[in-house]
Amino acid sequence: MSSLNVAVAGVGALGRHHARILAGLDGVNLVAVADRDQAAAGKIASDYGCRAVADVREALDEVDAVSVATPTFTHADVAGACLQAGKHVLVEKPLSSDVREAEQIALQAKNAGVVLAVGHVERFNPAFEEVVARCPRPRYARFERVSPFAFRSVDVGAVHDLMIHDLELARHLFGEEEVVSVQALGTPILTEMEDAATARLTFESGGVADLTVNRVNPTAARTVQAFGEDGVVTADLTTRQVLHYSATAALTHGPPVLSALDDPAADRAALRDSVFGRWIKTEEAPVSSRDALTAELSDWMSCCRSGGTPRVDGDAAVAALELAEWVLEEIAASAKRAAAPVRKAA
Structure with a gap:
């Protein structure tokens, strides 16, 4: 070598x-x-x-x-x-x-x-790799990234500081599809730039990703949840716990779930407690401890x-930045609309 x-x-x-x-x-x-x-x-x-x-x-x-x-x-x-x-x-x-x-x-x-x-670096997180493997091209995905204020990276707002991670992850998770629309809101808290923001990306196939970031939060969390044909996969990117929820044979081949209520003596509390296990199975995925x-x-x-x-090469990074710029444009447009005087009906 x-x-x-x-x-x-x-x-x-x-x-x-x-x-x-x-x-x-x-x-x-x-x-x-x-x-x-x-x-x-x-x-x-x-x-x-x-x-x-x-x-x-x-x-x-x-x-x-x-x-x-x-x-x-x-x-x-x-x-x-x-x-x-x-x-x-x-x-x-x-x-x-x-x-x-x-x-x-x-x-x-x-x-x-x-x-x-x-x-x-999150592209190399084994928990995210497991989400991609179990739920490629999801119909819907949700990302959350929040943390206490670190007093660093103050030359950029939360979109470039935190959301840029998830914009790149979402683009990869949805197969590098084109984003056709963006909706976004954001607000400053401790700095003059946005410290908290939320965005919704709609992809060409109709898939949707919701992203939430906040860098002035009491606690830290980094999570991904993806909904696809084979169920729902949730991942904690910090603890690396990945759970895969999918249908059991009783749900896919058995009688409709609500038919369980046909019995006049049905115990609703017991039915509620049996959902995960009887109709939905939970699998905890093995995840590497690799750094x-x-x-x-x-x-x-x-x-x-x-x-x-x-x-993640230069082209992928530029694509993520283009999405970040779009998000910031929508945040500015939303703030402008919110500040506009309300017209009263005659």
Whole structure:
């Protein structure tokens, strides 16, 4: 296996984990970490036996690939410099806060003939992979992503901070179908941008996805629920518990459920308690304990060696951003309608 020399740009909340994982991967040499905070960079460099620099450009001559985990507004500049130097790049999500800028990054990677991966890490979450396997092309899906306010990623609102994950997941779950309509609402809470938002996507086939995010919530939760021909699959993306609810033979081949009420002595409470088991079976799916970020970085490194396409490439990231932009447009339109004076009947 050929060895790859890599650097990490930005060693904050996410970048420090990129450095830790890359330093431990077989066939990968972590050469440098870059951060304007030299104390933070020095600490990570000391931990993993590499050098610290203020700007990743100082190390580009020494590496084959760069993981970019700097703030979103710097992605075009930092990733652009790496791509211009002919380096493979992974950029943390979102690829940019601006669709046109993201398109330019993706195009630059194609023109340079290098691998561009984007850090939509939930695509590597084994619980989500199980949902896709059990309920491909659902009729309806519901995503919820809420968390306490983290006092980071404040350069973007909740749509680019949180919902971007689920926009990308929904697009994948529905088979990359075209979205034909978007409805959305959002509101600021602690910042000047939307801190909570909800959106409904309608896909070309008629499938619908509802997405809810809130980054000022008392508790944290990340869940997906998909309704398809083979029942309902629910997944907790944090605990990785995946439950599959489907019809039993008694429901599909037996008498109608409500015929159980034909008996005058029917015990309604007992019937209610027997629904799950008698008519609906529940299966808890086995889910891998594999670390999603390690899987994502390993996939990127593998693609850098082979020239393959990452699970989430530049085109997929741009498509998610286009949906995010559409959601934000609908949020703004909804707010404008709400602020409009109400006309009273004559």
